[in-house]
Amino acid sequence: MSDQAGAELRISIDRLLDRLAALAEIGAIEGTAGAARLAFSEADRQGRDLVTGWMVDLGLDVAIDAIGNVIGVWRQGAEPAGRHLAPVLCGSHIDTVATGGRYDGNLGVLAGLEIVETLARAGVTTARPLAVGFFSNEEGARFAPDMLGSLVYAGGLALEEALAITGIDGAIVGDELDRIGYRGPAPCPGPAPHAFVELHIEQGPVLEEAGIGIGVVEGVQGISWTEVTIGGQSNHAGTTPMRLRHDAGYAAARLAVFVRELASELGPPMVGTVGSLRLHPDLVNVVAASALVTVDLRHTDDGVLAVAEKRLGAFLDELAEAEGVRITTRPLARFAPVTFSPAVVDLVESTARELGCTTLRLPSGAGHDAQMLARLCSTAMIFTPSRGGISHNPAEHTDSAELEAGANVLLQVLLRLAG
Amino acid sequence: MSDQAGAELRISIDRLLDRLAALAEIGAIEGTAGAARLAFSEADRQGRDLVTGWMVDLGLDVAIDAIGNVIGVWRQGAEPAGRHLAPVLCGSHIDTVATGGRYDGNLGVLAGLEIVETLARAGVTTARPLAVGFFSNEEGARFAPDMLGSLVYAGGLALEEALAITGIDGAIVGDELDRIGYRGPAPCPGPAPHAFVELHIEQGPVLEEAGIGIGVVEGVQGISWTEVTIGGQSNHAGTTPMRLRHDAGYAAARLAVFVRELASELGPPMVGTVGSLRLHPDLVNVVAASALVTVDLRHTDDGVLAVAEKRLGAFLDELAEAEGVRITTRPLARFAPVTFSPAVVDLVESTARELGCTTLRLPSGAGHDAQMLARLCSTAMIFTPSRGGISHNPAEHTDSAELEAGANVLLQVLLRLAG
Numbered sequence: 001m002s003d004q005a006g007a008e009l010r011i012s013i014d015r016l017l018d019r020l021a022a023l024a025e026i027g028a029i030e031g032t033a034g035a036a037r038l039a040f041s042e043a044d045r046q047g048r049d050l051v052t053g054w055m056v057d058l059g060l061d062v063a064i065d066a067i068g069n070v071i072g073v074w075r076q077g078a079e080p081a082g083r084h085l086a087p088v089l090c091g092s093h094i095d096t097v098a099t100g101g102r103y104d105g106n107l108g109v110l111a112g113l114e115i116v117e118t119l120a121r122a123g124v125t126t127a128r129p130l131a132v133g134f135f136s137n138e139e140g141a142r143f144a145p146d147m148l149g150s151l152v153y154a155g156g157l158a159l160e161e162a163l164a165i166t167g168i169d170g171a172i173v174g175d176e177l178d179r180i181g182y183r184g185p186a187p188c189p190g191p192a193p194h195a196f197v198e199l200h201i202e203q204g205p206v207l208e209e210a211g212i213g214i215g216v217v218e219g220v221q222g223i224s225w226t227e228v229t230i231g232g233q234s235n236h237a238g239t240t241p242m243r244l245r246h247d248a249g250y251a252a253a254r255l256a257v258f259v260r261e262l263a264s265e266l267g268p269p270m271v272g273t274v275g276s277l278r279l280h281p282d283l284v285n286v287v288a289a290s291a292l293v294t295v296d297l298r299h300t301d302d303g304v305l306a307v308a309e310k311r312l313g314a315f316l317d318e319l320a321e322a323e324g325v326r327i328t329t330r331p332l333a334r335f336a337p338v339t340f341s342p343a344v345v346d347l348v349e350s351t352a353r354e355l356g357c358t359t360l361r362l363p364s365g366a367g368h369d370a371q372m373l374a375r376l377c378s379t380a381m382i383f384t385p386s387r388g389g390i391s392h393n394p395a396e397h398t399d400s401a402e403l404e405a406g407a408n409v410l411l412q413v414l415l416r417l418a419g
Numbered sequence: 420m421s422d423q424a425g426a427e428l429r430i431s432i433d434r435l436l437d438r439l440a441a442l443a444e445i446g447a448i449e450g451t452a453g454a455a456r457l458a459f460s461e462a463d464r465q466g467r468d469l470v471t472g473w474m475v476d477l478g479l480d481v482a483i484d485a486i487g488n489v490i491g492v493w494r495q496g497a498e499p500a501g502r503h504l505a506p507v508l509c510g511s512h513i514d515t516v517a518t519g520g521r522y523d524g525n526l527g528v529l530a531g532l533e534i535v536e537t538l539a540r541a542g543v544t545t546a547r548p549l550a551v552g553f554f555s556n557e558e559g560a561r562f563a564p565d566m567l568g569s570l571v572y573a574g575g576l577a578l579e580e581a582l583a584i585t586g587i588d589g590a591i592v593g594d595e596l597d598r599i600g601y602r603g604p605a606p607c608p609g610p611a612p613h614a615f616v617e618l619h620i621e622q623g624p625v626l627e628e629a630g631i632g633i634g635v636v637e638g639v640q641g642i643s644w645t646e647v648t649i650g651g652q653s654n655h656a657g658t659t660p661m662r663l664r665h666d667a668g669y670a671a672a673r674l675a676v677f678v679r680e681l682a683s684e685l686g687p688p689m690v691g692t693v694g695s696l697r698l699h700p701d702l703v704n705v706v707a708a709s710a711l712v713t714v715d716l717r718h719t720d721d722g723v724l725a726v727a728e729k730r731l732g733a734f735l736d737e738l739a740e741a742e743g744v745r746i747t748t749r750p751l752a753r754f755a756p757v758t759f760s761p762a763v764v765d766l767v768e769s770t771a772r773e774l775g776c777t778t779l780r781l782p783s784g785a786g787h788d789a790q791m792l793a794r795l796c797s798t799a800m801i802f803t804p805s806r807g808g809i810s811h812n813p814a815e816h817t818d819s820a821e822l823e824a825g826a827n828v829l830l831q832v833l834l835r836l837a838g
Contacts, residue, residue, distance in 0.1 A: 098700050098702065234518060234812045236808075247679075256669060275656055275703050277696060281518050392655045
């Protein structure tokens, strides 16, 4: 390619915003800018159809694999001799939580398509092909674990196990993939790209608070998800003296308070969350018979994360003893912290600065597909600011100038990686 | 009547058990001895039809009032001159919680029918008529407040307000009464009986622990129900530092722990329960945006109950401030403690002892229709033991010998009150 030409190329923010808006129409949450496209749902299928159609329109060779990951390779953009080299891959995911915004995941995928369109219109070629992909069930809101598609792509979970996973609504991954028509022929694990770069919104308040335009992501926090089932004794709320109770509801509440105490005690960057807590029979005048609680623990240091898990286990033993309740736990997900490729991280930083962006190195507090791809190839991430740190919420927002800057940094990083 | 004849009369436990079993078939919870007949549901309608049919078969004059209370007066059992005197009323309720047992409420109603049958077969007459009734929505599991039917019967709530109450499933009392055909012509408030005696299972562990056969109930604890709505900020569980969170789930859990602390601090007989706690969106990796929590506080001393309510309010103010969440409260029910008629309480005690029963005076920890009827006439209650103190649970159980003793005490108390 001509460095000169390539270095001056910029994406069209209008085309990018148009695609983000069109995708957000699918599963749109009325009265908001957000959307709900839980993995393998009908809305997810419609979103997949829209984005896959765009890939085809842009001349990408689209491959759907056995877990529903979709990767489009742009060979025409590569120089003749290089069209069979491993591509430089970008992308993310297009599934959302039940209360999703329009940028999370979608930005990285649609920025990739916009970059392909920009290069095609400019007639720029690269030594290696470029590719754009989206991975299945990144959110984990319907099926645990999250990042399922990229986990299977990277060989971290056997395909058969993944297809057999049952969701919160009783649906099974394999059945749902068949239903929406996205159980494809491409094999899992998938082929290793030359490199992978994921553009994503920060989903946290750090960049905005620091007044920084581009986050240079050095790695990803470790994540530990545990489902806790508490079995107590259902009883009359008025006649059972406090000393004789085995209240699953109280035990569940005490657990949620402990998670907060644990995070405070271990200190930042430790975070701990009880996002789901369900009681049965859940009636005002009945002491709860049982409770189902999820615990989400994250830290950049795997040793500290292991300490947090150990303390959680010890606390649950004490709680079961003190309250006379039965407590069982089930691991829903466990990922060690990930360190990205120093060379690609440096490239993201230097490229962003050349483009006049302010930068800050930081770890990702959220799990991302990039942490799975990092098992296969040189990988890094680019963050854009999230207003108010809000995400997983229809109010999620990033200014278009920041989206544009992030996409242009991705464009230039891809060009340099593709040679 | 002939004291001799009346004093020797005993009910038939087999007939009573047969009726309890037949009623438990309606809304039966498979694989248990329990049943689910939420107020004004189809199962409740079927239960009402069965019991009302039994009343008619026994020759009672059945009156259904505007809130669905059903009272059957047995005039034939009264001496000619007394057939227009205010009757001596017994009874309770036949609605249940979602996880109900077969005795709660049903015992007091069906024991009354068994007593009428016993007297009729023996040809015993009394100066005053006897009556057996069941009151609507005593449990409050579908429509708040609980004890709704007896509250309206006693004039404690305007009929129009009661008919407009919306249930947890969005149904409206008046509509449901019309649907099941139990919005009757008898006026509310209803006529004052000469006296009211309610036989009921204890629903607590006190009698069993003390090895006592009959509980002589001196009054009912005061009850305070509050619905607490907590509005926080939905956010990403991995990227939001703990210090920046407004976690409605944590606030809800902290409230449930506070209720336990409050009950411990104020000490027995104070009881406090969070039986219902719901989070939204209730997802593992999303900080909860909102929570809906119920608080049930009870004490025999209205002053202490008021202190508990005041401390709850103060705690919620501090919690809202500390967590940066919005907290609103809605009173669901508030009943002051009730003291029963000393004369009737003494009569229950002396009668039980004459029948060779061991007795213990105690307050009721649960709300009962008797506390509403106490506004209209001399009232008392008779408790039978609850195995393990378990109630509002299909495992609820009282030995048949204890049911028989309780029904015989009720029989003799009614005969003496009816003269």
